[in-house]
Amino acid sequence: MKCQAVLHLTAVILVLLVAWEFLKTSFDVQDFQWTKTKSTEGKIKAEIKSAPKCSLSRDCPPDRFAVSVRSGAGDIVGPRICFNGETIMNNVLNNVGEGLNIVVVDGERGVVEKYGFLNMDFGNRDDILAYLKEIQPGRIVLVASFHDVATLLTDEIKEIFVGMGSSFITSLKLKDNWVFVGRAGTKIKSVFEKQAVNDENTNAFEKWPNMVEVAGCFPRSLNATL
Known part of the structure; x- marks a missing residue:
């Protein structure tokens, strides 16, 4: 047991x-x-x-902002403007319109001051001019076209964009597509600019040219090289 x-x-x-x-x-x-x-x-x-801001292929260094600007496509798909990782204007936000879609940024702080669109077909020339003249020197300006931008494009308005660093603004014609990022009042030629010419032989959308886009790292400093 x-x-x-x-x-x-x-x-x-x-x-x-x-x-x-x-x-x-x-x-x-x-x-x-x-x-x-x-x-x-x-x-x-x-x-x-x-993940890089604004869908860029790489991160931007601390002294530069990530930017991506795409024009509209034809008269249906609106433009898109992204600054420092934030989409400021596009179809989904329902804040784009026919003409020039513009975002104005305080380059010192990287803060978006204002955005909107200027109707370059049925707008008021004086109002458009006044809006552009209010942009203070040193401000970063991001611009994307949608539909037509040339009807109300006067020499005085063109000169303002030339003063921001644009090289193509003087050659824009009816229904051309255009994107641009520059700095107000500096006249430093910007490499952030593209134009698609309205040509029935090369147009992507019958009566409209293909959309254009610029993207990259835009310098914070006024003295930095574009």
Whole structure:
């Protein structure tokens, strides 16, 4: 009887040991899976966080702003203007319009001061001119065309954009597409500018040229090279 009791006790101890090892292994697996999940989530969050602003191919250095400006396509798809990672104007926001879509930024602080669109077909020339003259020197100006921009484009209005660094504004014609990023009152020629000429032989949308886009890292400083 004494021998049977010892055997019984031994069996109970073995069962407890096996159960303990099983539970221990289970918890280890769970801990591993939880740690792995946290690590994976961390990597995903890091990848999202490190994605370049305005869908650029790379991050901009601290002394430059990420910009992306796309013109409208034909008379249907509106333009898009992104500054420093934030989409300021596009169709989804329902704040674009026919003519010149403009975003004005305080380059010192990187703060958007105002945005809107100037109807260059049915707008008032005096109001358009007054709006442009209010833009203070040193301000970063992002512009995207939609529909027609040439009907009310006077020499005085063109001269203001030339003063921002535009090279193509003087050659814009009816239904041309145009995008531009410059700095008011500096006359520093900007490389952030493109034009698509309205030509029935090359137009992408029958009566309309293809959309154009500029994107890159625009300098904060007035003295930086574009």
